[in-house]
Amino acid sequence: MSVLSLRRRIELYVGSLLLLVILYTVVYRWGMAAFEDDPRSWYRAFEIVVQSMTTTGYGQDAPWESLQMTAFVVLVQLTGIAYIFVAFPVFVVPWVAEIAEPTPPERIGDLQDHVIIVGYTELSRVLVEELNSSRTPYVIIEPSASRALALDGRGYAVLYGDPSSEETLEAAQIETANTILVDATEHQYIRVVLACDERDVDATVLALVTDPSRAQYLRYAGADEVLSPKHRLGKSLGDKVRNVIDLSEDIAAGSGGTAYPEGELEVVELPIDPSGQLYDETLDAARRLERHGVTVLGVWVRGDFLTSLPPTVHADENTTLLVVGNEADLDAIEPIVGSDRYRYESGRGPVVIVGAGIVGRTAMGTLERVGIETTLVDREDGRFVDVVGDATTVETLTAADIADAKTLLIALDNDDDAILATLVARSLVDGLEIIVASDREASVSRLRTAGANDVLSLPNVVGRMILLRVFDRETMVLGERVSIARVETSDIATEAGGRDELETIRDRTGCSVVGLEVDGHLRTDVRDRSLADSDAVVVAGSQTEVADFLERYTSA
Numbered sequence: 061m062s063v064l065s066l067r068r069r070i071e072l073y074v075g076s077l078l079l080l081v082i083l084y085t086v087v088y089r090w091g092m093a094a095f096e097d098d099p100r101s102w103y104r105a106f107e108i109v110v111q112s113m114t115t116t117g118y119g120q121d122a123p124w125e126s127l128q129m130t131a132f133v134v135l136v137q138l139t140g141i142a143y144i145f146v147a148f149p150v151f152v153v154p155w156v157a158e159i160a161e162p163t164p165p166e167r168i169g170d171l172q173d174h175v176i177i178v179g180y181t182e183l184s185r186v187l188v189e190e191l192n193s194s195r196t197p198y199v200i201i202e203p204s205a206s207r208a209l210a211l212d213g214r215g216y217a218v219l220y221g222d223p224s225s226e227e228t229l230e231a232a233q234i235e236t237a238n239t240i241l242v243d244a245t246e247h248q249y250i251r252v253v254l255a256c257d258e259r260d261v262d263a264t265v266l267a268l269v270t271d272p273s274r275a276q277y278l279r280y281a282g283a284d285e286v287l288s289p290k291h292r293l294g295k296s297l298g299d300k301v302r303n304v305i306d307l308s309e310d311i312a313a314g315s316g317g318t319a320y321p322e323g324e325l326e327v328v329e330l331p332i333d334p335s336g337q338l339y340d341e342t343l344d345a346a347r348r349l350e351r352h353g354v355t356v357l358g359v360w361v362r363g364d365f366l367t368s369l370p371p372t373v374h375a376d377e378n379t380t381l382l383v384v385g386n387e388a389d390l391d392a393i394e395p396i397v398g399s400d401r402y403r404y405e406s407g408r409g410p411v412v413i414v415g416a417g418i419v420g421r422t423a424m425g426t427l428e429r430v431g432i433e434t435t436l437v438d439r440e441d442g443r444f445v446d447v448v449g450d451a452t453t454v455e456t457l458t459a460a461d462i463a464d465a466k467t468l469l470i471a472l473d474n475d476d477d478a479i480l481a482t483l484v485a486r487s488l489v490d491g492l493e494i495i496v497a498s499d500r501e502a503s504v505s506r507l508r509t510a511g512a513n514d515v516l517s518l519p520n521v522v523g524r525m526i527l528l529r530v531f532d533r534e535t536m537v538l539g540e541r542v543s544i545a546r547v548e549t550s551d552i553a554t555e556a557g558g559r560d561e562l563e564t565i566r567d568r569t570g571c572s573v574v575g576l577e578v579d580g581h582l583r584t585d586v587r588d589r590s591l592a593d594s595d596a597v598v599v600a601g602s603q604t605e606v607a608d609f610l611e612r613y614t615s616a
Contacts, residue, residue, distance in 0.1 A: 084109040095126035113140025164208035164220030171197045171233050178223045178252050179243035186523020224251035237263040239530050257282025289522040294422025296363025296521050304365050305542040324582045328401035332379040336398025343369040352392045353584035354385030355574045357542050362524035377504045378520040412460045414451040415471035419497050452480040470496040475503040479510050486511030544600045569609045571601035
C-alpha cells in the first residue's frame with residue numbers, strides 16, 4: 061500500500077469534511093420541514109450541523125420530535141466525533157512529527173583545501189576517520205536524506221543533495237576543494253565526474269570502481285585517476301609475501317661489515333591486536349617497545365610497508381610490526397602488542413593462492429614478476445588455474461601441495477569460505493604462513509582466531525590507498541629493502557666512539573642501532589652504552605641508509 065504524503069492526506073480530510081457538512085446541511089433543512097414541520101433557513105441548518113459535528117451544542121432545536129430527525133442528528137454527531145479522532149493520526153501527529161524531526165544539512169561552513177566524498181561507503185570509512193584524526197576539512201555529499209541524517213548524527217561533516225546538481229556542488233564549495241573522491245561503483249555518480257570536468261575544477265578527481273572494465277569510461281568522463289579496490293587488495297596481498305628485509309652480507313661487502321648475528325637476534329612479525337596497548341595509537345607510539353631492547357624495523361599498514369612510524373597514522377587490526385630482538389626481549393613485548401610473534405622468513409616461496417578472482421590473479425602476477433613460484437587454486441578451471449577444487453576441503457589443499465609451500469594466500473570472495481579454508485590449512489600444516497584477503501573488516505578477528513597469521517581487509521587497504529593519493533604520504537619502495545649489518549668497532553672512525561654519537565645515529569643516518577657486542581655477548585639494551593665500550597655494532601635500516609652509515613662511520 062502506498063503511503064500518502066501529509067499534504068495529500070490533509071487535502072482528502074478537509075475535502076471530505078466540507079462535502080459532508082454541505083450534504084448534512086441539505087438533509088437537515090429538508091428533514092426539519094418534512095418531519096418536524098418546522099422549516100429552517102440554509103444558514104440556520106448549516107449552524108446546527110456544525111454544532112452537532114463539533115459537539116458544542118444544539119441550541120433551541122433540541123430535542124427533535126420525529127424518529128427520522130433524531131436518527132439523523134445522531135449520525136451527524138457520530139460523524140463529527142469520528143472526524144475529530146481521525147484528525148489526530150492523519151493530521152496533527154504527522155504535522156508535529158515533521159516539525160520535531162531534524163532535517164538533513166543542506167549547507168556547510170566555509171571550507172578551503174578540503175576533500176569532497178561523493179557516496180559514503182565502507183570503503184571510504186577509513187578515509188573519513190583519518191581525515192577526522194588529522195583535522196583535515198572534508199564534506200560527504202549524500203543523496204539519501206535518511207543516510208545523511210545518520211551520518212550527521214555520528215558527527216560527520218555531511219551535505220544532503222544531488223551530487224551532480226550545480227546547487228549541491230556549489231554548496232560543497234567545489235571550487236576550493238583539494239580532492240574529490242567519487243564512489244563510481246554506483247552508475248549515477250559518473251555524472252559527478254562529468255560535472256567536475258565541465259567546471260574544469262582544480263581539485264584532483266579520484267574514482268573508485270569494482271569493475272575494471274568501466275575504468276576507461278571514467279577516464280573519458282574526466283577522472284584524474286581511477287582506483288580499483290580489488291586490484292589494490294591483490295597487490296597488497298602479493299607485496300606482503302615479497303622480501304622487505306635483506307639478511308645477506310652483500311650490503312656490507314668491502315666495508316668491513318658482516319651479516320647480523322643470526323641465532324642471537326631474531327626478526328619477527330607481530331600483528332597489532334585490538335586487545336593490545338598499541339591498538340588505535342599512532343604508529344610512532346610503537347617506539348615504546350624499544351625500551352625493552354627490541355628495534356622496530358618497520359610496519360605493514362594495510363598492505364604498505366613503512367620504514368618510518370608516522371605520527372598521523374593509527375594502528376589497527378590491519379597493522380603488523382616488523383621487529384628485531386633477542387628471544388627474552390621479544391617475549392616481553394608480546395603482551396604489549398597483544399599477539400604472538402611469528403618468524404620473518406626471507407626468500408619466501410613457493411606460494412599457494414586460493415581464489416582466481418581479481419584479488420587472487422593480481423597477487424599471482426605481483427609474485428611472478430619477482431620470480432616467486434605460485435600455485436593457483438579455484439573451484440572452476442581457468443587459464444591460470446593449476447588445481448581445481450573446493451579449497452575448504454582437505455583433498456584440494458593437499459593436491460595443491462601446501463605442505464611444501466611457505467605461504468598460503470587466501471583470496472576468496474566469501475569470508476565464511478575463507479575462514480573454513482584457513483581452519484583446514486592450519487590443521488594440515490601448523491607452521492604454514494597464512495595471509496588472507498577479507499571483504500569485511502568484521503571478519504579480521506575471526507580469521508586470525510581461525511589461524512591466519514595476517515589479514516588484509518578490503519575497506520582498510522582501500523582506505524590506505526586513498527590516503528596515499530590524498531596526502532601523498534611516502535611509503536617504502538619495495539625494491540629498497542631493510543638491511544641488518546654487523547660492523548666491527550675497530551672499523552669505525554675514532555671520532556664516532558662517544559655515547560652522544562650513538563644516540564644520534566638514527567637522526568643522522570636513518571639507521572637504528574639494534575645492539576652492541578660487548579666481550580662476545582650481544583646487548584640489545586644500548587641506552588647506557590657507547591660505541592667505544594663495544595667490540596661490534598649491529599645496525600638496521602634501508603639498504604641506502606646502511607650504506608650511508610658504513611660510508612660515514614667506517615674508516616677508509
